[in-house]
Amino acid sequence: MIPVRSLNRKTVAVFGLARTGLGAVAALAAGGARVIAWDDSSTARDLGGQAGAQPVPWREWPWEEISALVLSPGVPLTHPRPHEVVLHAGQAHVPVIGDVELFAHEMRPDPNTKGRAPVIAITGTNGKSTTTALVGHILKNCGFDVQVGGNIGKSVLELGPPGPKTIYVLEMSSFQIDLAPGLVPDLGVLTNLSPDHIDRHGTMENYAAIKERLMRHTAPDGQVVIGVDDDYAAAIFTRLSGRGGGACPVSVGKVLGRGIFVVDGLLYDARAGRAIKVMDMADARRLQGAHNWQNAALAYGAVAPFVSDAHAVAAAIASFPGLAHRMEDVGGRGRVRFINDSKATNADAAARALAVWPDIFWIAGGKPKEGGIESLSAFFPRIRKAYLIGEAAQGFARTLEGKAPYEVSGTLDAALAHAAADAERSAAPAPVVLLSPACASYDQFKDFEHRGDVFRTLAAGVAGSREAAR
DSSP, rough: OOGGGGGTEEEEEEESSHHHHHHHHHHHHHHHOOEEEEEEEEEHHHHHHHHEEEEGGGGGGGGEEEEEEEETTTTTTSSSSHHHHHHHHHHHHHOOOOOOHHHHHHHHTTSSSSOOEEEEEEEEEESEEEEEEEHHHHHHHHEEEEEEESSSOOOOOOOOOOOOTEEEEEEEEEHHHHHHOTTOOOEEEOOOSSSHHHHSSSSSSHHHHHHHHHHHHHOOTTTEEOOOOHHHHHHHHHHHHTTTTEEEEEESOOOOEEEEEEEEEEEEEESSSSSEEEGGGOOOTOOOOOHHHHHHHHHHHHTTTTOOOHHHHHHHTOOOOTTSSSSSSEEEEEEEEEEEEOOOOOHHHHHHHHTSSSSEEEEEBBBTTTTGGGGGGGGGEEEEEEEEEEEHHHHHHHHHTTOOOEEEESSHHHHHHHHHHHHHHSSSSEEEEOOOOBBBBBTTTSSSHHHHHHHHHHHHHHHHGGGGGG
């Protein structure tokens, strides 16, 4: 834990007692603050009390005594309209911040001074979790005390205190950036940008501006690493390319005069102007597909200021075990592999998996997202058959009609059993049963992790029993 000493003896309010809220309560209490907190869940309030907060209904808070409101990133700050607690804080002139802002105060009390340990902040629409985990993996393999958290794993204040070789690697969502105006990372990474969370930010332009703000707030002598294969991120790179610490572009498919790029599956470092081959991405078995090549290239750029040995970085990338629910190979039987890509909760994310394999028995569906799967039509020839589940099944069936074989399976267990049996009977040399739903999970599962865990368990059962596949 990182105690928040900057608010010692101050009254601090915490609204929302999930992972980040509970971490903030414990860190504030450890630093000597008086913490009052509220959550609509009685269970969460009990946990907050155990962490060191006094549960008080927010409408009864002594606003004149409160030095800061620590808001859960899941609570609306601006759109579709601010939560009432945010409006009350504004009327009382109480700053509204998040747990990352508390972390920033402890790491760098003066924005013009170096922090006690370097901070790498990673954001973007897709790939930020894999890139964050991969950066942490590389640095750990190269001998650093790596603390990985934020929007992945532990909340930022649950991480360990800084030591001589500590580097903090933080995944940052747009919600967290909104609540952390004082975060000054030593290195910023922007993976890519596409429309997301527009309901919370109003417009795509607002969403992109929030991501750009984190890059602009990177220390003047620090660096930013930006994927330039989409128009929004490329424009941000152009605007930041003249900054003092330098901006490094990353591309997959384009040869860059300066920067880091992957062409024909080979990762090159051309930061000094001459392209030097770093590795063949085929050696990184858990990083298949162009989107994962982008993640690897971004991670290479992020660790470059800390690790000069490109061979060591390449070896670490090759040994990366991957993340659960992100094109995760969960086993197989004979020629058939089972791939858990439950994190693909929209069509753009599913496209990344559909682009990897040529013979796919595709499990898709759930709670539908706007736009459905029409944008995936270019990948339909790769689909040997689709197995549709959840609320989206009938809509997906209409889209697939006449374009790819399908059945409405209804449930994940039926879909997996049928897909495994069909894959085994097929003539495909390397058939893949792929769960990449292109949907949210909330119609049948608690979240995408729950959906992926169920798939993994079912796949293990099918792989272990020939009778289960018949």
